[in-house]
Amino acid sequence: MRRTGTPGHDLPAVAVHGLGKQYGGRAILDGVDLEIGRGETYALLGPNGAGKSTTIEILEGFRTSGAGTVEVLGHDPAKAGRAWRSRIGIVPQTTAEFGPYTPQELLAHHRRFAPNPRGVDEVLDLVGLTAQARIRAPKLSGGQQRRLDVALGIIGGPELVFLDEPTTGFDPEARRQFWSMLEGLTATGTTILLTTHYLDEAERLADRVGVLSGGRIVAEAPPAELGGIEQRTPIVRWREDGRVLERRTERPGELIARLVAAADGEPDGLEVIRPSLEDVYLGLIGAFRTGDAEEAEDAEDPAGSAAPIGTASQEAGA
Amino acid sequence: MSAIAIGFARIGFELRGYFRRPDTVFFTFLFPLLMLGIFGAAFSSLGEVGAKPDGTGGVSMAAYYLPGLVAAGVFLSGVQNLAIDIAQEKHDGTLKRLGGTALPPASYFIGKIGLTLVTAILQAALTIAFGVAVFGIALPSDPGAWATFAWLFLLGIATMSLLGIALSALPRSGRSATAVVLPIVLVLQFISGVYLQFTMLPGWLQSIAGIFPLKWLAQGMRAVFLPEHFASAEPSGAWDLGLVALALGAWLAVGLAATLITFRWTKRS
Numbered sequence: 266m267r268r269t270g271t272p273g274h275d276l277p278a279v280a281v282h283g284l285g286k287q288y289g290g291r292a293i294l295d296g297v298d299l300e301i302g303r304g305e306t307y308a309l310l311g312p313n314g315a316g317k318s319t320t321i322e323i324l325e326g327f328r329t330s331g332a333g334t335v336e337v338l339g340h341d342p343a344k345a346g347r348a349w350r351s352r353i354g355i356v357p358q359t360t361a362e363f364g365p366y367t368p369q370e371l372l373a374h375h376r377r378f379a380p381n382p383r384g385v386d387e388v389l390d391l392v393g394l395t396a397q398a399r400i401r402a403p404k405l406s407g408g409q410q411r412r413l414d415v416a417l418g419i420i421g422g423p424e425l426v427f428l429d430e431p432t433t434g435f436d437p438e439a440r441r442q443f444w445s446m447l448e449g450l451t452a453t454g455t456t457i458l459l460t461t462h463y464l465d466e467a468e469r470l471a472d473r474v475g476v477l478s479g480g481r482i483v484a485e486a487p488p489a490e491l492g493g494i495e496q497r498t499p500i501v502r503w504r505e506d507g508r509v510l511e512r513r514t515e516r517p518g519e520l521i522a523r524l525v526a527a528a529d530g531e532p533d534g535l536e537v538i539r540p541s542l543e544d545v546y547l548g549l550i551g552a553f554r555t556g557d558a559e560e561a562e563d564a565e566d567p568a569g570s571a572a573p574i575g576t577a578s579q580e581a582g583a
Numbered sequence: 584m585s586a587i588a589i590g591f592a593r594i595g596f597e598l599r600g601y602f603r604r605p606d607t608v609f610f611t612f613l614f615p616l617l618m619l620g621i622f623g624a625a626f627s628s629l630g631e632v633g634a635k636p637d638g639t640g641g642v643s644m645a646a647y648y649l650p651g652l653v654a655a656g657v658f659l660s661g662v663q664n665l666a667i668d669i670a671q672e673k674h675d676g677t678l679k680r681l682g683g684t685a686l687p688p689a690s691y692f693i694g695k696i697g698l699t700l701v702t703a704i705l706q707a708a709l710t711i712a713f714g715v716a717v718f719g720i721a722l723p724s725d726p727g728a729w730a731t732f733a734w735l736f737l738l739g740i741a742t743m744s745l746l747g748i749a750l751s752a753l754p755r756s757g758r759s760a761t762a763v764v765l766p767i768v769l770v771l772q773f774i775s776g777v778y779l780q781f782t783m784l785p786g787w788l789q790s791i792a793g794i795f796p797l798k799w800l801a802q803g804m805r806a807v808f809l810p811e812h813f814a815s816a817e818p819s820g821a822w823d824l825g826l827v828a829l830a831l832g833a834w835l836a837v838g839l840a841a842t843l844i845t846f847r848w849t850k851r852s
């Protein structure tokens with residue numbers, strides 16, 4: 266309702282081209298290209314120090330960019346004003362102090378800052394803090410405080426929400442509750458840019474994931490297709506003459522039947538591995554962290570399935 | 584909402600938080616009242632001070648301390664409270680969160696200065712009422728004295744608030760905020776005629792105190808609350824209200840400039 270008639274509605278929510286940033290002569294970001302559509306949930310993955318938070322803080326207008334162009338909701342964040350601020354929501358990586366206020370009081374106060382805020386009760390319900398509405402924030406549990414962070418990030422009715430590692434430190438149940446909450450947010454049409462270390466989280470929530478490594482986006486795809494379809498091809502692994510062998514095949518059953526026939530019995534150490542997003546991700550950042558430029562080229566190339574990608578093949582080689 | 588309307592909403596929000604923090608209530612809000620109680624009781628046996636040669640016109644020690652402590656209240660509410668409060672907000676992420684919202688910076692400052700104004704008025708009223716009720720201090724009956732009080736008080740709040748905001752840039756961490764601010768605040772109170780009679784101090788210390796605004800605010804408050812003939816006990820033999828206004832005005836400008844130069848929602852890089 267509040268999102269109809271916004272100028273530039275058909276433009277991407279985030280458009281970044283050739284973004285660079287240096288600290289002390291070292292390039293943290295080195296040509297990041299990133300485009301996020303309206304209503305999309307995009308997960309930015311990458312190891313610690315890859316520049317995820319730097320990227321997000323540049324998009325939030327908290328840091329200046331060193332090179333390239335950055336547009337968030339059609340504006341340069343470094344120069345955008347109050348009206349733009351009211352259209353974005355920020356959930357920072359570390360929870361700030363809330364002061365001696367209740368969630369109800371904080372939300373009622375923060376909603377005054379924006380022209381088209383959400384309702385306090387609606388947001389409390391969305392983040393699951395209705396029962397804690399009148400408890401002072403310092404007395405809430407860590408997970409509840411994190412949900413309050415999210416509540417404060419969305420109370421202004423933003424079109425785009427930045428979530429920087431929102432579920433770090435959560436127990437598995439709290440994480441699943443949090444995911445349901447974010448899905449509720451997505452259902453209202455909000456664009457989300459998420460960073461996370463949890464691959465299952467990215468898989469569950471994101472329409473697309475991007476892997477940031479070495480200051481660039483090295484792979485970008487829907488979670489099920491990251492690294493190329495080939496990377497999800499099952500791997501059959503077995504032992505023969507004391508060596509570990511493995512082969513990628515779309516028809517593992519057929520291969521195993523041949524192995525059984527050849528071995529005239531049960532093959533040694535037989536495994537069928539279906540690479541998960543995590544395997545593909547670790548393969549990608551492994552190739553970029555330890556490898557030279559050529560390896561990097563291979564990993565980006567979907568046809569390069571012969572390259573040593575995935576933990577499975579790394580283990581096999583060890 | 585306009586920046587001013589949000590600013591007024593912030594005053595209410597800040598006040599609620601202020602009175603929910605026992606340490607600020609004790610060390611800032613009630614401190615002058617407690618000191619008045621302690622000094623008034625401790626020195627009550629001294630009887631009256633500052634009597635004229637004919638034996639009239641003396642005041643109790645409690646009455647003598649009242650103006651300095653009213654000035655100290657404005658100083659504590661402005662400089663001490665805001666410097667510590669904002670330094671902590673800067674380092675605990677509160678300012679960064681606010682900086683990420685559509686809150687106009689002007690509204691934030693309206694909130695802080697409004698907080699100082701309201702708490703300082705309540706504090707002064709409470710301290711004065713305590714002095715009258717417990718120590719029988721006689722208040723000035725001359726409307727002119729109260730007019731002087733009004734402009735001194737408001738100018739004092741404005742100056743001390745801005746100096747507090749400027750000083751909040753000094754602490755390197757939220758935890759060190761109290762350790763950095765308290766000694767400055769305490770030393771200035773001792774050398775500015777709040778706890779010790781100003782003319783008792785050696786000349787060089789008086790000169791140092793004369794650089795800072797608290798000495799002038801305390802002197803102005805003495806002009807309001809003490810009988811006229813006490814002016815002869817001032818270093819220059821007069822209240823020098825013109826100089827008081829000038830000194831406070833100059834520090835107001837310093838505080839404003841320092842605030843505009845140093846204040847950031849968050850470190851930009």
